[in-house]
Amino acid sequence: MLLREGVCYSHMEKGSPFHKLRHNKRFSRVYKLNSSHQYITWYPSRKRGGGVPRIAVKDIKRVKRGVNPSRSQVSSSALLANHSFTIFTHATTIELVSSSVEVADTWLVGLRWLVYRASSHEHTVRGMWLSEEFHLLATAVNPLYRGVSGTTDPAVPNGTLPSHAPPPNKVVDLDSCIRRIKELSYYCSQFSLATLSARDARAISETEFIQMYEFYSNMDPVLTFIFLYNNNGDDYLTAHELGAFVQHEFRYLTQGVDDTYLRTVIEHYEPIPILRAENCMGIDGLITFLLSPDLSLFNPFHTKVSHNMSHPLSHYLINSSHNTFLTGDQLYSASSTDMYTKLLLDGVRHVELDVWDGDDGEPEVYHGYTSTSRLKVKAVLLAIAETAFAASIYPVIVDMENHCCLSQQMKIAHYLRDVFKDALIIVNPVDRNGTVTKIPLNRLCFKVLVKCKKLSADVTRDNFGEVSDENSADELPNHCKTGQGSENVRPSPDVIPSSEQLEEAFVNANQETLPSYDQRRKQHILLGRKPTVALSKYLSSLVSLKSRTLTADHLSQAEPAERGAVYQVNELDAIILVREQYFNVSNFCQQNLVKVVPSPARFNSANPEPIQFWNAGVQMVALNQQTSRDKCNRYNRALFRANGNCGYFLKPLYQAPFETEVLQLDLMFYFVSRIQAFMQSSTPALPSHRWTLQVEIKGHLSDVNTRYIDCMNLPLTPETFTVAYPHMAFFCLTLYEELSKSRKFSCDYVIPVTSIAAGVKTVPLQGPSACVVVMEILARTRSEKPSKKRGGSASGGARSFLAKKTTFHKQSSANAADRAGGGSMKLRRQNSSTPNLSDPQHHSFQPSMSLRLPEPRMQLLSNTSDDCLKSRKHFPGGGGSSSRLKANRSSMHELTMSSIANLFHASTANPSSNHRPVATSSRDIAAAAAAA
Numbered sequence: 001m002l003l004r005e006g007v008c009y010s011h012m013e014k015g016s017p018f019h020k021l022r023h024n025k026r027f028s029r030v031y032k033l034n035s036s037h038q039y040i041t042w043y044p045s046r047k048r049g050g051g052v053p054r055i056a057v058k059d060i061k062r063v064k065r066g067v068n069p070s071r072s073q074v075s076s077s078a079l080l081a082n083h084s085f086t087i088f089t090h091a092t093t094i095e096l097v098s099s100s101v102e103v104a105d106t107w108l109v110g111l112r113w114l115v116y117r118a119s120s121h122e123h124t125v126r127g128m129w130l131s132e133e134f135h136l137l138a139t140a141v142n143p144l145y146r147g148v149s150g151t152t153d154p155a156v157p158n159g160t161l162p163s164h165a166p167p168p169n170k171v172v173d174l175d176s177c178i179r180r181i182k183e184l185s186y187y188c189s190q191f192s193l194a195t196l197s198a199r200d201a202r203a204i205s206e207t208e209f210i211q212m213y214e215f216y217s218n219m220d221p222v223l224t225f226i227f228l229y230n231n232n233g234d235d236y237l238t239a240h241e242l243g244a245f246v247q248h249e250f251r252y253l254t255q256g257v258d259d260t261y262l263r264t265v266i267e268h269y270e271p272i273p274i275l276r277a278e279n280c281m282g283i284d285g286l287i288t289f290l291l292s293p294d295l296s297l298f299n300p301f302h303t304k305v306s307h308n309m310s311h312p313l314s315h316y317l318i319n320s321s322h323n324t325f326l327t328g329d330q331l332y333s334a335s336s337t338d339m340y341t342k343l344l345l346d347g348v349r350h351v352e353l354d355v356w357d358g359d360d361g362e363p364e365v366y367h368g369y370t371s372t373s374r375l376k377v378k379a380v381l382l383a384i385a386e387t388a389f390a391a392s393i394y395p396v397i398v399d400m401e402n403h404c405c406l407s408q409q410m411k412i413a414h415y416l417r418d419v420f421k422d423a424l425i426i427v428n429p430v431d432r433n434g435t436v437t438k439i440p441l442n443r444l445c446f447k448v449l450v451k452c453k454k455l456s457a458d459v460t461r462d463n464f465g466e467v468s469d470e471n472s473a474d475e476l477p478n479h480c481k482t483g484q485g486s487e488n489v490r491p492s493p494d495v496i497p498s499s500e501q502l503e504e505a506f507v508n509a510n511q512e513t514l515p516s517y518d519q520r521r522k523q524h525i526l527l528g529r530k531p532t533v534a535l536s537k538y539l540s541s542l543v544s545l546k547s548r549t550l551t552a553d554h555l556s557q558a559e560p561a562e563r564g565a566v567y568q569v570n571e572l573d574a575i576i577l578v579r580e581q582y583f584n585v586s587n588f589c590q591q592n593l594v595k596v597v598p599s600p601a602r603f604n605s606a607n608p609e610p611i612q613f614w615n616a617g618v619q620m621v622a623l624n625q626q627t628s629r630d631k632c633n634r635y636n637r638a639l640f641r642a643n644g645n646c647g648y649f650l651k652p653l654y655q656a657p658f659e660t661e662v663l664q665l666d667l668m669f670y671f672v673s674r675i676q677a678f679m680q681s682s683t684p685a686l687p688s689h690r691w692t693l694q695v696e697i698k699g700h701l702s703d704v705n706t707r708y709i710d711c712m713n714l715p716l717t718p719e720t721f722t723v724a725y726p727h728m729a730f731f732c733l734t735l736y737e738e739l740s741k742s743r744k745f746s747c748d749y750v751i752p753v754t755s756i757a758a759g760v761k762t763v764p765l766q767g768p769s770a771c772v773v774v775m776e777i778l779a780r781t782r783s784e785k786p787s788k789k790r791g792g793s794a795s796g797g798a799r800s801f802l803a804k805k806t807t808f809h810k811q812s813s814a815n816a817a818d819r820a821g822g823g824s825m826k827l828r829r830q831n832s833s834t835p836n837l838s839d840p841q842h843h844s845f846q847p848s849m850s851l852r853l854p855e856p857r858m859q860l861l862s863n864t865s866d867d868c869l870k871s872r873k874h875f876p877g878g879g880g881s882s883s884r885l886k887a888n889r890s891s892m893h894e895l896t897m898s899s900i901a902n903l904f905h906a907s908t909a910n911p912s913s914n915h916r917p918v919a920t921s922s923r924d925i926a927a928a929a930a931a932a
Contacts, residue, residue: 002221002670002760002776003228007716008110009037016103018096021067021084031096031107037114040087058118059089062233063111067095087111088233105228112227116235124235126282127210129272134209137180138170171203177212184271185217186288191770192216192673221670221760221774222287225249236275236282239266249760250295265289290762291772297761298641298751305644309394309442314593316441317614318397319640319647320350322598322622323605325365325375330603330624335366335373337383343625344387347640349647350397350620353380355404355412363408377412381419388423388448392646395425395444397545400452402535406464409536416542420448425544435564436544437593441648451545451566453535465540466532550594552577555584566593566620570600571608578616589617597622607632611698614639615728617651629767631748635698635730638750652727661781663726663753666718667695671774672711672735690738691746693773697721697753699729711735718778729753733773735765747771753779 012033020027020042031042039054064086084097085108098104121127182189193216204212229245230237237245239262246257263279269292270276270285281289294300321343325335340351355377358364366374381398388396404412416424425436425447436449455465550567553559555577561567569577574596578585588594596613598606605624609632613621625633643649672693691711697703703723709715723729734748747767756779763773 002668003106003109003224004670005110005113005220005224008106008113009033011103011106012110016098016107018098021095021097026097029096033110033114040111055087055089055094057114059091060111060115060118061088061090063087063108063115064233065108065231067097085111109224109227112233113223115233116223116227121214122207122210125272125274126235126284129274130210130213131206133180133184134172134206135170137176138172141172141176142170169205171205172209174202174204177204177209181213181216184213185284187219187284187291187772188213188216190291191764191772217284217287219283219287219671219673219762219772219774222283222290225286226283236280237286239263239279239281242266242281242286250757287762291764295761297749297756297763297777299755299757302642302755303644305646307643307648307650309648309650310440311650312438313441314437314589314591314619315651316619317639317649317651318350318620319348319636319649320397320595320620320622321348321625322352323354323367323624324348324351325353325380326367326372326605326624327626329605330367330600331370331372333372333605333626335375337375337379339626340380340383341387344384344396345391346625346637347391347645347647348625349392349394350399350622351384352399352401352622353377354401357404357408361408361411363404363412368403378415378419381415384448385419385423389446392648393445394441394646394648395447395449397449397451399547400450402452402533402539406534406536409539413536413539413542416450416539423448424542425449426542437564449544450542451547452539452543453533454543454546455535455537455540463538464534464536467535468532545593550577552581555581555588561588561592566595568595568597571596571598574613574618575608578612578618582616585616585618589619593620594618595620595622598624606630610636611728611730615700634732634748634750638730638752638755642752642755652725663723664780665697665721665723665731665753665756666778666780667721668718668776669693669709669714669773670776671772672714673772692736692738692743694732694734694736695719695721696732696734697723697729698732699723699753700725703729723753726753731756733763733765735767735769735771735773737769749773 012031013035015030015032017028017030020029029042029044031040033040034054038057040057041052041054043052045053065084066081067084067086082101083099083104084095085104087094087096096107098107122131178193182193185193225245226235226237229241231241239259242265243257243262246262266276266279266281266285269289270281271288272282272284275282275285289295293303323330324339324343325337327334327336327339343351353365354367355363355365356368358374358376363377364374365377365380366372384396384398400412402409402412423446425444436444453467455467544564546562546565548562548565548567550569550573551559554561554567585594594617596608596610596618598608602624605627607623607627607630608621610621610623621636623632623636624630625636627633640647640649672691693709693711695707695709697705703725705721707719709719729752730750731753732748732750735746737744737746745767746769747765749763749765756777758777758779760774760776763775765771765773
């Protein structure tokens with residue numbers, strides 16, 4: 001466990017027994033640090049006169065790990081290297097050996113902190129580099145310091161310095177110093193000084209510049225790493241010491257750590273030229289290295305597609321957007337094609353188009369009955385085609401809500417054909433087996449799927465047919481519709497045109513003789529008929545995913561489900577269905593696609609929490625992704641980032657029968673950087689603000705856990721979280737600024753639990769006021785016991801958690817078939833090399849999970865009970881109808897662990913994931929669906 005400065009001082013004040021080596025002899029002594037931290041004393045002593053022997057901290061030059069090699073006859077060299085250190089003063093040398101590695105490390109780090117605090121840093125390698133940078137800055141901003149003529153300084157005649165004059169005391173304005181510090185330090189530019197600008201025109205001297213740089217760029221845990229791994233008491237690490245640090249703190253990188261790798265790291269991250277030339281790394285380079293993606297909390301193996309992509313669409317969660325064209329709220333914001341470009345580049349695979357009749361005969365995209373601006377359909381389709389597969393090769397779903405007349409539907413169909421060309425999947429409506437929902441996902445790469453209303457196979461008209469005009473799940477209520485949409489509704493005719501008249505009008509493409517969408521709907525309602533709308537056969541033939549509305553009858557199988565349909569449901573109805581019919585929803589989503597849209601009452605583009613729907617197996621949770629800082633969008637980005645941000649996430653294994661082990665996370669927080677202001681005094685001081693770090697686990701109801709940590713008083717014991725369902729759990733860190741009467745959001749970080757790489761991590765929190773959290777995380781299953789084996793090496797080694805790898809054991813084809821037929825799959829331990837995630841046989845159903853399960857270096861102080869699945873009140877499930885659904889909208893019941901556990905044994909078997917031939921025509925699609 002990483003040692004804090006204050007913890008070291010506390011142990012040193014209590015005193016520790018050592019063996020003092022002198023003349024190849026051992027003397028037992030107890031050494032203590034006095035309360036003022038100015039002297040080191042020891043007893044017993046043979047000093048005459050009765051005085052207490054002591055060493056002044058200011059007299060200590062350096063502290064070195066190990067003792068003189070000639071002491072090997074006193075003890076073994078391995079023991080001396082791990083248990084001993086040497087104190088060098090101006091007058092003497094003291095060699096001490098401890099019986100405990102932890103005690104030796106505590107004193108070694110504590111003494112080096114004392115020396116660091118008591119000494120001046122101007123003559124260190126870092127201090128000399130900063131001094132040189134300050135002189136370069138001074139000569140750049142003030143020509144006077146270069147002796148260049150032409151200066152306007154009235155104190156210097158003729159603009160030059162006399163030859164007999166002493167060099168001026170160089171000063172630089174505060175704003176220039178801040179800009180230069182940001183250029184020199186990545187950490188300052190991104191976090192500690194990211195939003196700071198000069199508030200006055202004070203001049204900064206060289207000493208103040210060095211103090212200012214160290215104040216804003218230092219991270220105490222990183223200095224502790226240097227103190228712990230450096231053997232000679234320097235403020236930098238050699239390549240060998242850096243290799244020991246990486247191998248022990250980031251065990252999953254050991255296979256690639258060699259001299260070439262270390263040299264590349266130093267060349268890339270170390271800013272000081274002298275250290276780069278000597279193949280060493282100082283604190284600035286080490287901080288930048290720790291903030292790099294290679295050592296982040298996020299598992300580097302999950303930055304690429306690692307899931308099995310040979311399953312059908314219904315087996316994946318899909319990154320979906322709602323009203324993609326909007327840039328703000330749902331009523332008055334502007335529409336833009338740039339939103340399609342931005343979201344597709346972010347990995348979104350489902351985009352929406354709300355198409356309406358245009359006044360000039362060109363169909364338009366806008367949010368109906370609102371004052372949002374309008375876009376041309378062709379421009380939107382071109383924007384989608386341009387970036388559809390720039391970030392992901394997997395299929396894009398174009399969801400169209402059609403409100404157009406027949407003539408403009410024909411134009412939309414022509415645009416779809418012309419823009420997407422061969423990428424468009426076409427399904428023959430006459431073929432009842434023609435569906436893309438059963439084709440393996442990897443056979444649909446670079447394809448576009450159109451979701452819209454679709455004609456049935458028994459339509460007899462040549463050019464168009466009629467489809468049910470069910471209300472859209474996100475249609476605005478009448479009292480919320482603004483004037484812009486309603487003003488464009490044409491007067492209703494006295495009679496409804498006959499089918500022959502509609503056909504003739506369609507053939508003539510005469511829009512003026514056709515009723516608009518609103519006219520036809522109002523006429524049917526006035527006549528007591530079920531609303532229908534005319535749909536072009538040409539447009540219907542391009543639809544590969546049919547739009548339907550989900551009801552409780554579908555879940556209870558009172559109404560059979562249609563193949564190739566996407567069942568859409570409003571957020572409020574979905575909440576009731578999930579809580580009252582969880583098993584039915586989950587079983588239905590095993591074979592059918594379901595989409596949840598936000599409630600139309602969310603005018604400000606807020607979002608429902610998607611985790612509750614993902615847990616039930618709902619594939620598409622459409623989110624208003626224009627609100628990027630929305631917490632629901634942060635969960636969405638974190639989830640799909642865990643599979644290379646390709647837009648598809650294989651459903652967790654708990655959607656099928658399987659067994660798993662409860663995961664336990666032990667968190668130790670060492671440091672939280674905060675936005676700090678440079679005070680008016682010459683020495684910077686900490687601000688008076690208070691900051692609170694919220695640590696949260698989001699997932700199943702049994703796993704939800706939230707705790708608050710005072711950043712000014714970090715706990716000395718680990719925070720322990722138990723996660724029963726880690727495959728759909730999120731680990732969230734949020735920093736808040738405590739105001740007088742409220743709490744202000746500053747920044748946050750969200751990561752799936754299964755994507756955590758354990759060890760000591762620097763976690764960058766992003767937001768209005770970015771910061772860095774240095775923490776140590778241990779992840780282990782409940783069946784594992786903390787190991788008491790110490791880490792370390794002869795050169796000092798890491799005293800931290802030893803990372804292990806846990807992967808899903810490679811299964812044979814027979815085991816894969818057994819799991820598909822209802823078998824089980826367990827987490828198995830592997831201490832071998834990192835698995836090949838690109839191997840298609842590695843995951844027959846489960847997404848890749850390379851979770852690091854390290855062994856702790858010392859026994860954790862807090863443990864939780866093994867019984868994490870406590871009994872809860874059972875929740876009614878099954879049954880219900882549409883009327884009951886509406887009547888019970890306000891009733892909310894808690895989903896219990898026992899209900900979810902029963903789902904493991906009640907779920908249906910999953911189809912086989914064998915590869916099938918590519919299907920692009922209706923015949924091939926029908927054959928592939930029949931094979932499924």
